[in-house]
Amino acid sequence: MGVVKEGCYLLFPFFTLEVILFLSHPLLPLAVHSQCSRNPVIFNFGDSNSDTGGYVDGLGLDFVPPNGRTYFHKPAGRLSDGRLMIDFLCESLNTGYLTPYLNSLGPNFTNGANFAVIGSSTLPRYVPFSLYVQVSQFLRFRSRSPALMPNGYKELVGDGEFENALYTIYIGQNDLAASFDSLTYSQVIDKIPSFITVIKYAIWSIYGRGGKNFWVHNTGPLGCLPQKLASFPRSASELDEHGCFMPLNNAAKAFNAQLHTLCEQLNSQLINATIVYVDIYSIKYDLIANASNYGMVSPDRFCESINGMLWLWGSSVQLQRQYHLRSNRILGMCGYGGPPYNYNANITCGRTGYSVCHEGSKLVSSDGVHYTEAANAVFASKILSSNYSTPRVNFNFFCNKM
Numbered sequence: 296m297g298v299v300k301e302g303c304y305l306l307f308p309f310f311t312l313e314v315i316l317f318l319s320h321p322l323l324p325l326a327v328h329s330q331c332s333r334n335p336v337i338f339n340f341g342d343s344n345s346d347t348g349g350y351v352d353g354l355g356l357d358f359v360p361p362n363g364r365t366y367f368h369k370p371a372g373r374l375s376d377g378r379l380m381i382d383f384l385c386e387s388l389n390t391g392y393l394t395p396y397l398n399s400l401g402p403n404f405t406n407g408a409n410f411a412v413i414g415s416s417t418l419p420r421y422v423p424f425s426l427y428v429q430v431s432q433f434l435r436f437r438s439r440s441p442a443l444m445p446n447g448y449k450e451l452v453g454d455g456e457f458e459n460a461l462y463t464i465y466i467g468q469n470d471l472a473a474s475f476d477s478l479t480y481s482q483v484i485d486k487i488p489s490f491i492t493v494i495k496y497a498i499w500s501i502y503g504r505g506g507k508n509f510w511v512h513n514t515g516p517l518g519c520l521p522q523k524l525a526s527f528p529r530s531a532s533e534l535d536e537h538g539c540f541m542p543l544n545n546a547a548k549a550f551n552a553q554l555h556t557l558c559e560q561l562n563s564q565l566i567n568a569t570i571v572y573v574d575i576y577s578i579k580y581d582l583i584a585n586a587s588n589y590g591m592v593s594p595d596r597f598c599e600s601i602n603g604m605l606w607l608w609g610s611s612v613q614l615q616r617q618y619h620l621r622s623n624r625i626l627g628m629c630g631y632g633g634p635p636y637n638y639n640a641n642i643t644c645g646r647t648g649y650s651v652c653h654e655g656s657k658l659v660s661s662d663g664v665h666y667t668e669a670a671n672a673v674f675a676s677k678i679l680s681s682n683y684s685t686p687r688v689n690f691n692f693f694c695n696k697m
Contacts, residue, residue, distance in 0.1 A: 331694035334406055335388045336456045340429045340497065341411035341465035343665060344512075345381040348372025349395035349424070349474050350413040365668050374413060376661055377668025381409070381463070383675030387690060396432055403450045407460060416469035417493035426466055430497045437504050451452060458505040461693045464497060465512035465575070467554070471546050472517060475527075480542050491553045495561070508693050509570040511558055513551035515579040518543030522663035523625060537584045551576055555685070556609050562686075571691075574683040577664075578674050589673055591659050 339345050351357055358370040368378030372395065373379055382392050385406075393409035394402045410432055412424035420427040428515045433628035441454035452460070470490045474483040498509055517523060527540055535541050551574070558572040582589055661667045666674070681689040 299610075309323075331388055331390075335390050335694060336405075336452055336460040337385065337388075337390070337393060337407040337463060338460055338501075338506075339381055339393055339407070339409045339411050339463045339465075340426060340433070341463075341512075342469055343374045343413040344384070344411075344414040344465050344468070345379055345409070345463070346373065346411040346415075347379065347381065347395055347409050348391050348597065349397050349409060350410055351411060352395050352397040352399070353424070374662070374665045375668055375671065378671060380675045380678065381411075381549050383672060384463075384678065387675075387679055396436065404436075404452055405450050407452065408433075411465070414469065415466060416473065417466060417490045418470060421607060426493050426497050430500050434500065434504060436602075458507060460503050460506065461508045461510060462498075463510040463512070464494065466486065466494070467550055468514045468517060468547075470544070471514065471550060472523075475543065476677070480546065483526060483546050487546075487550050487553055490550065491557055494554065495557055498561055498565075498570065501569045502568055507560075507565075507568045510573065510690070510693075511554065511567065511570060512573045512575045513554050513574050514547050516544050517547045518545075519580065519583045520664055521660055525663070537580075539580075539583070547576060553682075558685070566571050569688070571684075571688055572685045573678060574685070575674070575678075578677045578683055581677075582670060582673055586659055591669065 297321050343350075348371065351370075358372065358374075360370060361376060363371040363373065364376055373382075385392055390406045391403070393407055394404055395411075396408045396410045410424075410429035412429070415424045415426065415429065417426045419425060422428075436452075437457055438543055440451040444451050444453060469489055470486075471483065472488055478486065494511070498511075501509075516539060519537070523543055524538070524540055528541070529540055533541050535544070555572050558570045561568070561570045582591070608638075658667055658671045677683055681687050
């Protein structure tokens with residue numbers, strides 16, 4: 296998840312350090328038979344947690360290997376070695392992966408569209424591609440798609456399908472991450488209601504155009520990310536029993552508590568609507584805290600040299616300068632930082648000493664910020680169990696309403 300700061304351009308990784316994970320991992324989501332009687336339609340809003348190519352389509356850039364090498368066998372617009380949670384959830388509904396809204400080369404929107412873009416946040420409002428902008432894009436799509444279908448455009452969404460579509464929202468972590476760059480803990484906490492207000496605006500705006508089914512993810516344990524652990528000054532007393540930085544995690548919990556309250560309020564306010572709040576924080580923290588139980592290792596490291604073998608790969612310093620990125624804060628590091636977190640902000644792509652792991656099975660984090668396909672598979676499996684949903688309904692529940 297790239298970081299956005301008010302008054303600054305998007306900060307995101309052009310390249311990430313990925314590791315290969317076993318696709319035969321026993322805890323990958325089991326095949327789920329879709330209960331949908333018709334083609335499900337999904338509209339997704341968010342950041343790099345669920346961006347399936349919006350960033351690369353929007354800027355006309357391509358990621359390079361090792362992105363995508365585990366599943367797609369080539370870069371696929373995702374900051375992962377393979378599939379994201381949203382990909383697994385689409386598979387559970389027997390529908391295709393979501394096409395980015397910004398895709399202009401043969402897009403197929405019959406099963407919805409993905410408005411998520413790497414680096415997105417709720418604030419500032421009109422910086423591409425904030426949640427405000429994503430919702431504005433959706434409202435335009437909502438208006439234009441039914442109007443174009445009678446003119447021969449087939450791969451769009453009809454008017455009646457918007458009401459029964461599923462609207463997934465997963466955003467907010469970049470807001471917290473950016474806030475900690477310049478604010479104290481108490482100031483970050485004071486700012487959280489402004490983030491929640493934007494999410495409220497998004498849901499109300501979609502509801503106002505007929506949307507009724509909402510799937511809202513809270514934010515993950517920010518203080519467990521290797522990039523944050525390596526970047527923030529900390530004392531032993533600030534780390535929890537699993538080595539996570541408590542101030543960042545406590546802020547995430549505060550955000551999640553307010554988001555949960557919002558979802559409860561909207562469930563009572565929006566007639567005939569269903570807003571499901573999903574506790575992604577608990578799902579991710581459980582994997583980090585109990586990695587060995589899932590057959591995985593090193594939840595606090597993003598890359599390890601396996602058998603001393605390293606892959607070196609190219610960088611794009613010119614592109615980083617072109618889009619005004621602060622190179623010392625790029626999140627998709629491809630450097631070998633050594634202990635304790637194998638992360639060094641001064642060893643980035645293109646700098647002396649940088650390297651990429653040749654292979655890294657069973658790892659949780661792919662680049663210090665984003666997760667591997669194997670981790671995403673575990674997360675999706677738990678989401679599909681409905682044990683982390685309020686109200687406790689299965690993802691396939693929405694098939695009965697589509």
